[in-house]
Amino acid sequence: MIRIFLVDDHAIVREGLRAALATEPTLSIVAEAGNGQELLERLPTTPVDVVMLDMNMPVLDGLATTKRLREEFPDTRILILSMLNHERNIGQVLDAGAHGYVLKNADKSEIVVALHTVAAGKPYLCSELGLVMLRKVLNLTGSYGEEQLKKSSDLSNREREVLHLIAEGLTTNEIADKLFTSKRTIETHRQNIIEKTQVKNTAALIKYAMEKGLIKEA
Numbered sequence: 001m002i003r004i005f006l007v008d009d010h011a012i013v014r015e016g017l018r019a020a021l022a023t024e025p026t027l028s029i030v031a032e033a034g035n036g037q038e039l040l041e042r043l044p045t046t047p048v049d050v051v052m053l054d055m056n057m058p059v060l061d062g063l064a065t066t067k068r069l070r071e072e073f074p075d076t077r078i079l080i081l082s083m084l085n086h087e088r089n090i091g092q093v094l095d096a097g098a099h100g101y102v103l104k105n106a107d108k109s110e111i112v113v114a115l116h117t118v119a120a121g122k123p124y125l126c127s128e129l130g131l132v133m134l135r136k137v138l139n140l141t142g143s144y145g146e147e148q149l150k151k152s153s154d155l156s157n158r159e160r161e162v163l164h165l166i167a168e169g170l171t172t173n174e175i176a177d178k179l180f181t182s183k184r185t186i187e188t189h190r191q192n193i194i195e196k197t198q199v200k201n202t203a204a205l206i207k208y209a210m211e212k213g214l215i216k217e218a
Helices: 011-021 036-045 063-070 087-096 110-119 125-139 145-154 157-167 171-178 183-197 203-212
Strands: 003-009 026-034 050-053 077-081 098-103
Touching: 003 011, 003 036, 003 110, 011 026, 011 110, 036 050, 036 063, 036 077, 050 063, 050 110, 063 077, 063 203, 077 110, 087 098, 098 110, 110 171, 145 183, 157 171, 171 183
Parallel strands: 003 026, 003 050, 050 077, 077 098
Antiparallel strands: none
């Protein structure tokens, strides 16, 4: 059972999430708070596995709360659930130590996957954000952007093509069909992309691209 501490300043949001997750036998919301300060005051006496945290809150917001959590409760996993979709906000809170980021308009199934992934010690970035940010990487224009992308990742033309199709949301089978090749070949390209950028997964790839200046702000 994954124990969740839900932190959001809107009671109706907490009520909706509590109702949505009530049918999940592996998840349990054991406590709620309306801001980060309330969370930090109650956490010492409330054992939890994952804190599901909003970004915009009074008293102590999500970013400040994340920093405090990493300092005072380093074993607690942090999943941000927010309407903020700007890469600056996402980058700041990931750099502060959050383990995952999901938009509030995500499906229940994705929120459930995010909670399980973060609880298992792995990073998570919701699919909508991942696709948007990958498109920004792939749509860089101008010689400087192209040179930086090539220098940073050294991807082949086919690997960039595969990355573009991944950003479009295509599955491995769909990419293989579109490029008239095998599923195994596409999986190999995926692995090469990860290895050349020296990241572990898509979420880390996005963070890497932001740090290297490959994603331009909207």
